[in-house]
Structures are given as C-alpha cells and as structure tokens.
Amino acid sequence: MIFRQLFEPESSTYTYLIGCRDTGKAVLLDPVLETVDRDLAVLQELGLTLEYSLETHIHADHVTSACRLRSLIGSKVAYPEMDGLPCADVSVSEANPLSVGSLTFQPLFTPGHTDAHHSYLIDLCVSRRVFTGDALLIDGCGRTDFQNGDAGALYRSIHEKIFALPCDTLVYPAHDYQHRHVTTVAQERERNPRLGGGKTLEEFIDIMAALDLPYPKRIDIAVPANRLCGDCPVIENAEAMEPPGPSVQG
C-alpha cells in the first residue's frame, strides 16, 4: 500500500491518498478543490492512476474536487449511497465496500455529524513504525541530564535518525503521561515544543538546560538493576521502591 496524509490549510482538511502498489491504482479520500493541482502532482510523482475519489460525507466547510478530478483525469466519483447524489458514479455502503486493486475500503456507517456520514476501514495495509524509546516522545523527548545524557547528541539523533524518516512514519514512544498513544514524524517535526518548527541546536540545548528537573526517584535502584538485565537480587529492593513519577520526560 502507498499512503499519503495531505493537508489543506484553509479548512484544516486532511485528504488521504491510498494506492495499491501492485496495480498502481489509487483512491483520494475527501479531496479538496483548492488542492487539485497538488494532488495531481502527487499522483504523477508516485506513478499512480486515480480510480476513485471517495467522500466520508457532504462537507460543509470546503468543496470537493471530485467533479473536477473526473473531468480532468476520468476518475470515478464515489459517495455513500445514503447521500443519494445523482452526480456520483459509484455508491458505497456497509454492504457495498469499495475495492481498488488489492485494497478494500470497508464503509462504516457513522451518522451524527451528518445523517449519512461514513468512515472507512482498511484492515490490512503496510506501514512504517519506529519505536523511539525515550529519544523522541509525543510533544517531548527524554531527559539528557543523567546516564551520559547529552542534549546536542539527542538533537542530532532525532534529526538525523527520526526526522529523516518519511513524514507519515508512525512513532511509538516508550512513555506518555497524558494517555496519548502514537504520533508521526510529521507531527513531531511540526509541533514538538522542544524540537518542532525548525528549532535550532542552540535553542534545544537551552530548553533542555532550563528544565530544572528533580532527581529521578528510582534511578539508583533501576539503573544498577537494569545493568544486570533486571536480575533478581536487586529486584527485591526494586519492588519496595516508591512510584517513580514522570521522570524521563520531565
């Protein structure tokens, strides 16, 4: 599967391009009129043929490019059957999923925002995941003030190894203190308060130096225990330790 999450800033709309690598066929989900040229360029760049535009619902905040795409490149217009639109070429419903190459978009009837709104499930697809431990966290990063930590090294690690990955790579960190579960390379490049928005090495080092974090409660037991792979003699003490609190992110 080929996947792109594309953004239209005026209406803050995500358009998703999903293509089948084997057949070169693709779908644009919720395409926006103003970004037709960009979307056509991405299709060409990836060598994909647009089979369908597909909508989750009749949008109230932007105009779809479905019709324009059809007139420009002959793609078919797919809408939830329940919308009853005569301009649509193809209707989808829970009983009538949309197949493109080896991919299936399974419609899920999810009314409420509109009465015919549908979500779409792709149950089998290829993705890239990176597990970043305490290097890069969601809206944060690991501390650099113990265990030979080094803010400059962390900055380079994140830029050279994580931010260099494709934008939609899924980032699964080792911790989160606010019940967030996953992020992407693009999200952290854009909005991570310590690293995002093009912060320089010097800015990052200043931010890390100013954190003024407390001494980690468990460090004196955890580090020696972990240097023994968590071996048992030390573990006996570890079990009596206080809860650690949010020690790695600060």
Added chain:
Amino acid sequence: MIFRQLFEPESSTYTYLIGCRDTGKAVLLDPVLETVDRDLAVLQELGLTLEYSLETHIHADHVTSACRLRSLIGSKVAYPEMDGLPCADVSVSEANPLSVGSLTFQPLFTPGHTDAHHSYLIDLCVSRRVFTGDALLIDGCGRTDFQNGDAGALYRSIHEKIFALPCDTLVYPAHDYQHRHVTTVAQERERNPRLGGGKTLEEFIDIMAALDLPYPKRIDIAVPANRLCGDCPVIENAEAMEPPGPSVQG
C-alpha cells in the same frame, strides 16, 4: 504482524509486544518488571512464543523484566551492543539488526537521552487504519448542529463503530487544527474530552448542545456544490469564498 501497545501506569511506560503471525515468535520491547504476569498472559492469549526481550536503553525509571522473563520462559535478553552488558544474550547495533520470524527490528542509534540509546524501525508490518472523516477527530468530534446532525446518533456511531475496533487501530481523521496527525482508538476512548473516560450519552448530548458554535462560513456554498460532487458552476462562486475557519469541530 501481531502488535500490542501495553501500558505500565506507575512509570507511564509503553511496552510493545510485536509478534510474527506466521511463525508465532515474538519480541517484548522495554518490558517492565511489575507487569510480567500481564505480559505472560497476553503472550499466552495470542499463542506467541517470546524469543527476545529487547531494550531501547538502560532505563532509569523502572526495572526491566528481561531477566525474569528469561528465567521463567527462556527468552533471550537483547540489548544495544554499546551498553556492553554481560547479562545480555544478544547484542544489537545498526550493523546487527534483530530478526524474529519474518520481522526485522532495525536498530537506529539515537544517543542523547543516554549515550547508547537505540530506537527500532519495523519497515514492513500490518496495521489496521480507520479513516473517520468528521465523526471522530483527535480530542474532538464533528459538529452535530447542521446537515441533519444528531448528537445521539454520533455518540452511538463512535461507540458502536469506532470504539468497537481493536484498541490500537490507527485513527486518521479528516481535520485537525493543531498539527496532530493520527490517534488510536485507545487514545480517544481514554482522553477525548467529549467522549472519553466513559462519558454517557446524556453527558455527550449536553456537551454538544452547549458548544454555541458560529454559523459555518462556507456551508451555503459548500453543501450545494458538494451535492453536485463539486461540479463546476457552483465552484466558480466557491473560489471567491472567505477562508472557512475551524468549522466542523467547533
């Protein structure tokens, strides 16, 4: 691939269970001593054999269960080679990835938090993605005050169709106003301010009724245009419209 994101609340640590569906072999990434029993139960439930525990670094906030797992079920202990731990069975580095069944964990040297910290990339794996349009957004949901919107219906849609999916299903919404890109079913069940933490239907309806949102700027042009699949006569007007602002979430 079989994937589980597991959470240890005292240190807010995510442990990742990654298994190969074909061979039944699995890896636990950053397992925590206190959750050994849970992790063994998950392995058993999924019919997986633990080949390795694997660490991103020597943790300072919790004790790994690597050694305990080895003594209980014979799994091998894998650490970054650079940590130089005699208790490890297997050492990994950028030049020495870890393969388990058909999966490869490619180490990425990411120092800074510690000087031997590694992230891991899995470049090809199977995931479940749901594209939720304006039904479920990150920390929000679509409006229900126009286009036959209905808060009760939206509540049921999200609970019955989205929240019923496996917890780690990736949720890709149609909008985000804060540069967030992706969420999961688990994240929204837990912390969505309108729906999470077990909010009742009545609470949700009250929240939606109290939003007091402005009339969407583009709705009178966008809805008719989209009912024509974005057909051109209406589009001419649409292009002259004001920017829409964050109208669907409120």
